Amino acid sequence: MIIWLASYPKSGxxxxxxxxxSYYYSKSGDFDFNLLNNIDQFPSVNYFKNDQDxxxxxxxxxxxxxxxxxxxxxxxKIKLFKTHNAICKINNNxxxxxxxxxxxxxxxxxxxxxITSLSNHYQISRNEALNFMNDExxxxxxxxDERFLGFIALFSWKLHVDSWNNCKLFPVLTIRYEDLELSxxxxxxxxxxFIKNISNxxxxxxxxxxxxxxxxxxxxxxxxxxEKNGFKEAMLKKDKSGRVKFFNLGRENNFKKILDxxxxxxxxxxxxxxxxxxxxxx
Numbered sequence: 549m550i551i552w553l554a555s556y557p558k559s560g561x562x563x564x565x566x567x568x569x570s571y572y573y574s575k576s577g578d579f580d581f582n583l584l585n586n587i588d589q590f591p592s593v594n595y596f597k598n599d600q601d602x603x604x605x606x607x608x609x610x611x612x613x614x615x616x617x618x619x620x621x622x623x624x625k626i627k628l629f630k631t632h633n634a635i636c637k638i639n640n641n642x643x644x645x646x647x648x649x650x651x652x653x654x655x656x657x658x659x660x661x662x663i664t665s666l667s668n669h670y671q672i673s674r675n676e677a678l679n680f681m682n683d684e685x686x687x688x689x690x691x692x693d694e695r696f697l698g699f700i701a702l703f704s705w706k707l708h709v710d711s712w713n714n715c716k717l718f719p720v721l722t723i724r725y726e727d728l729e730l731s732x733x734x735x736x737x738x739x740x741x742f743i744k745n746i747s748n749x750x751x752x753x754x755x756x757x758x759x760x761x762x763x764x765x766x767x768x769x770x771x772x773x774x775e776k777n778g779f780k781e782a783m784l785k786k787d788k789s790g791r792v793k794f795f796n797l798g799r800e801n802n803f804k805k806i807l808d809x810x811x812x813x814x815x816x817x818x819x820x821x822x823x824x825x826x827x828x829x830x
Contacts (some may be wrong), residue, residue, distance in 0.1 A: 566579055577759075594614075654713065726828075
């Protein structure tokens with residue numbers, strides 16, 4: 549069965565994935581990027597590239613979402629998967645169901661800081677990033693050899709957040725990126741305990757390994773690893789001169805210091821209900 553690590557893009561999913569990969573898949577809690585191979589992303593090109601289907605439209609792979617998850621679950625083992633997909637139906641095809649999913653951890657981040665990260669990651673202006681977040685038909689699309697093999701249904705930030713937080717099919721633990729940042733140990737423990745409970749595991753929380761994992765996955769260390777070895781999940785620059793820094797600002801990503809007040813006001817007005825719901829300062 550699958551346990552999803554879900555989030556809107558640039559909301560801290562990769563950091564949580566790094567923490568969990570280090571905790572579950574290393575002996576000592578020491579992190580390296582290769583550990584991320586143990587927590588794959590779905591949907592992604594690799595799950596569809598060997599199919600005979602033509603996939604002529606961007607959304608065509610949605611018809612195989614459940615089929616591919618059934619294949620993943622054939623061995624009946626518990627697996628962690630990263631996803632940016634919303635809980636949704638495309639052409640009456642559900643992203644997932646209670647037969648293939650055990651539960652999910654959803655990471656929400658202050659949308660005013662999501663904008664700056666989106667802008668850097670996709671090399672777009674902050675106004676374009678705001679439009680990106682407000683687009684109710686937004687999807688991430690990847691084309692390979694004239695076939696649409698990568699399709700992720702995002703929708704708007706609000707619809708994405710709602711889709712996971714209102715899900716009744718399986719248990720969903722929602723954590724704030726800011727709590728993972730400011731109260732890392734306590735928040736990480738909450739995630740581990742959630743996974744333990746929904747998977748009926750009798751393995752106790754390893755406090756010392758968790759502490760080592762947190763130190764090993766410190767933002768500055770991840771940033772240093774990327775500078776030294778690169779990070780294959782970072783976006784290629786538009787001029788193809790290299791890759792955009794994935795681990796970019798970290799705690800320096802503070803909307804109060806770097807975001808245009810006009811954009812801040814727009815977000816405060818558009819997302820007021822959500823800022824209040826998740827206890828963000830307005």
